[in-house]
Amino acid sequence: MKKKWLLPIFASFMVLSAFPADNVDAASPADVLSTAKKYINTPYRSGGTTASGFDCSGFTSKVFSELGITLNRTSGGQYNQGTAVSKANLQVGDLVFFNTSGKGVSHVAIYIGNSQMIGAESSEGVTISSINDPYYWGKRYVGAKRVANFEEEKVVEAVNKTAEVKNKEINFNIYASRAEVAVKIAEALGLDTTDTNTGFEDVKSTHANAGAIAAVRKAGIFSGDNGKFNPASPITRSQISLVIMNAFKLEQGNISKTFTDVKPGSKTADAIQIMASNGITSGKADGTYGLADYVTKTHLDIFVTKAKAIR
Numbered sequence: 001m002k003k004k005w006l007l008p009i010f011a012s013f014m015v016l017s018a019f020p021a022d023n024v025d026a027a028s029p030a031d032v033l034s035t036a037k038k039y040i041n042t043p044y045r046s047g048g049t050t051a052s053g054f055d056c057s058g059f060t061s062k063v064f065s066e067l068g069i070t071l072n073r074t075s076g077g078q079y080n081q082g083t084a085v086s087k088a089n090l091q092v093g094d095l096v097f098f099n100t101s102g103k104g105v106s107h108v109a110i111y112i113g114n115s116q117m118i119g120a121e122s123s124e125g126v127t128i129s130s131i132n133d134p135y136y137w138g139k140r141y142v143g144a145k146r147v148a149n150f151e152e153e154k155v156v157e158a159v160n161k162t163a164e165v166k167n168k169e170i171n172f173n174i175y176a177s178r179a180e181v182a183v184k185i186a187e188a189l190g191l192d193t194t195d196t197n198t199g200f201e202d203v204k205s206t207h208a209n210a211g212a213i214a215a216v217r218k219a220g221i222f223s224g225d226n227g228k229f230n231p232a233s234p235i236t237r238s239q240i241s242l243v244i245m246n247a248f249k250l251e252q253g254n255i256s257k258t259f260t261d262v263k264p265g266s267k268t269a270d271a272i273q274i275m276a277s278n279g280i281t282s283g284k285a286d287g288t289y290g291l292a293d294y295v296t297k298t299h300l301d302i303f304v305t306k307a308k309a310i311r
Contacts, residue, residue, distance in 0.1 A: 029092035029113070029150050031285040036063045036110055036118045036126075043125040056107050059120035060095060063110060067285050069148055071095075075108040082147035087131075093150035096131055098140040105142055149298065170234050176300040179209040179231035181240070182216045184300055185247050188308045191215035200229035207231065221247045234294040240303060241271035244280065248307040253277035259289035280306040 039062070045053025049062060057075045064071045072078050079097050090096070090111045098107040109119025112128070117137075120126050132138045176184075186193055193211030195218075198204075203213050213229055216222045221243060222229065235243070244250065257276035262269050272289055275281045280303055283289045295303075 028285075031067060032063070032093045032110065032150050033112055035066050035285070036112065039063070039126045040118070040128070041125055042120070044120050044122045048120075054120040054126060056109065056120045059126060060108050060110055064147070067148070068282050071147065076105050078108050079105045079142075079145060082145035085144045085146045087141070087144065090144055091146065091150065093148060094144045094146050096144045097142040098137060099142050100140055107140075111144065170294070172232075172234075174296055175234045175294045176297045177231060178222075178229060178233050178235050179207075179213060180297070181235055181243065181295075181300060182222065182229075182231075183209050183212040184304050185221060185243065186212040186215045188304050189219070189247060191219060198229065200224050200227065202228040203231055216247070219247070236291065237289060237293045237295055237299075238268045238272070238291040240295045240300070241268050241275050241281075244303050244307050245271040245274050248311045250274050250278060250280075250307065250310065253279065253310075255279055257282065259283050259287065261288040261291055275303070275307075278306070278310050280310075 039051060039054070039059065042051055043053045044055065046055050047058070048054045049058035054062065057073060057078055060078060061071045061073060072081060075097060078095055082095065085094050092111060092113050094111040096109050096111050096117050097105045099105060100107045107119070109117040111117050111131070115130055115132050116128055117131050118126065118128050121129070129137060131141060193215045195214050196205040196210035198210050198214040199217055200213065203210055207213070209231065213231065217224070252274055255277045259272065262272050276283070
């Protein structure tokens with residue numbers, strides 16, 4: 001067995017926090033894997049943070065930064081981020097930590113599924129190993145943290161290969177319905193939801209969300225489609241940009257951001273640009289916004305929370 005020597009990582013005095021919510025709107029497990037694996041065989045370098053050489057936390061920081069997520073600089077600092085995850089519930093993209101120095105967390109890597117991880121090891125550089133290696137890693141495992149939910153985005157990408165809802169099963173445990181959007185917007189704006197007369201032929205006053213739907217219509221946020229609101233349908237990221245801009249009366253911010261799939265002058269281009277300029281969205285890891293992708297519940301919460309903070 002090749003012995004692995006890992007240099008201790010000194011703790012950082014500056015603690016930065018990752019914001020796992022929407023820094024990368026729709027990064028998938030495939031994005032994590034492709035970004036991390038392109039650095040395989042990069043040599044180990046103590047203090048290294050570039051493709052010329054990485055230490056363990058330098059590697060994880062680099063990969064996550066390319067996915068739009070900021071990590072603390074050291075393994076110990078990264079261990080203080082995110083939410084703890086049990087070994088049995090690991091997902092692709094989770095950070096896994098080890099005690100290689102006998103003094104606490106001193107090594108970090110990225111979980112890539114099937115009990116494997118990818119990380120910068122002092123003896124082999126960036127490589128793939130088993131987290132359960134009985135001779136080394138298995139004995140030194142400390143725990144795992146989740147700073148972004150990439151697994152959910154895998155489902156998003158799989159379903160969003162089609163642009164039509166017709167004849168497709170939509171998982172509303174993941175995606176937000178138009179009715180849910182109305183509720184979130186009404187709550188965030190503090191709209192009066194006592195009137196349940198929606199004015200939409202497909203939403204009766206007895207509908208569970210009639211008050212919120214009526215409120216967003218009165219506020220001019222939703223106008224419907226040929227007299228219908230379609231409360232049980234999903235909403236696309238293109239459509240939600242108009243809703244968010246109108247609801248929170250957003251104006252151009254100071255962040256410069258463009259997307260390869262958003263053409264200037266298109267129906268929602270201005271709304272998307274205004275969202276991005278205010279830091280409400282940064283798009284997908286591939287540089288697109290994802291116009292036809294359906295909005296997940298997670299991203300709906302993020303968009304509304306960020307927009308409300310700006311308002």
